[in-house]
Amino acid sequence: MTLPLSKFLRWAAAAALTACIAAPLPASAQAVNSRLNEITKTKKLRVCQYPLYYSISFRNPKTGEIEGIDADLSKELAKELGAQLEIVESSFGTFIADLQANKCDIGMFGIGASLKRAQAVEFSKPYLITNIYAVTRKDGPVKSWADIDKPGMKVAVTLGSYIEPFMKNYLKNAELVSVAPPNSREGELVAGRVDVIMTDFPTAVKVTDEFDWAKSIEPPEKLAVTPYAYVINQGDQVWLNYVNLFIDTIKLDGRLKKYADKNKLGPIVAP
Structure with missing residues (x-):
């Protein structure tokens, strides 16, 4: 059966339109649509940070300034981009939604790269690697790691952290308490509402340095x-490439080591 010319042209146009819609954007179009292009145009870098994260991005109550390795490195990234740095307060429970709502261009606050999170966001190359530690009071009931998972013990984690789902599966007897901002695990421990907090190397180091009542406990393994x-948001390879190059660069030129050592995080710098 032969199609009339007019019908054939309509069919060909529709097919071409479908092909255009289905075809991936060329590299030049991706560059135009990239967050990197927007940052260089506006000269503004919006960084999501959790301001209650010791050694990473903690807001000093005396100065109001955010301090820690990612406070330092976000300034370095803004400098490389020739952009003004704007800090957007976020948290482990909200950073994915904040990115998707275009509240910030990047999350920089020691975010654990997990397979579950990778379903919703793009992760850069790692810059730190850590594991779980416990922090408790020296005069409290927890004297060793074996004391943690016992009936009656209250174990605090930060809501939305990668530690939260792990501890849900790990604990068999103790009660897990998920703490949401503006409250903090440390505050709950000081107030005596929990017996121990589960955290990472950065927080364990900072809390035990800052407070003489605190002690950290490392697990047997x-x-x-x-x-x-x-x-960053998914689908922006140009921006991801730039962020990865930034990480490679600060590893090579010594800035990562410099700021890690400044914040006592040298032992967990990623190779």
């Missing part, structure tokens, strides 16, 4: 070893 990375 490393638990939930996790790479820490930066996060």
Whole structure:
């Protein structure tokens, strides 16, 4: 059967339109649509950070400034981009939604790269690698790792952290308490509402340095070893490539080591 010319042209146009819609964007179009292009145009870098994260992105109550390795490295990234840095307060429970709602261009606050999170965001190359530690009071009931998972013990984690689902499966007897901002695990421990908090190397080091009542406990074997990375929205390979190059660059030129050592995180720098 032969189609009339007019019908054939309509069919060909529809097919061409379908092909255009289905075809991936060429590299030049991806570059135009990339967050990197927007940042260089507006000269503004919006960084999501969790301001209650010791050694990573903690807001100093005396100065109001955010301090830690990612406070330092976000300034370095903004400098490389020739952009003004704007900090957007976020948390482990909200950073994915904040990115998807275009509240920030990147999340930079020691975010554990997990397979579940990777279903919703893109992770950069890792810059730190850590595992789980416990922090408790020296005068409290927890004296060793074996004391943690006992009936009656209350174990605090940060809501939305990668540690939360791990501890849900790990604990068999103790009660898990998920703490949401503006409250903090440390505050709950000081108030006596929990017996121990589960955290990572950065927080364990900072809390035990800052407070003489605190002590950290390392598990007999490393638990939930996790790479820490930066996060961006899915589908922006140009921006991801730039962020990865930034990480490679600060590893090579010594800035990552410099700021890790400044914040006592040298032992967990990713190779």
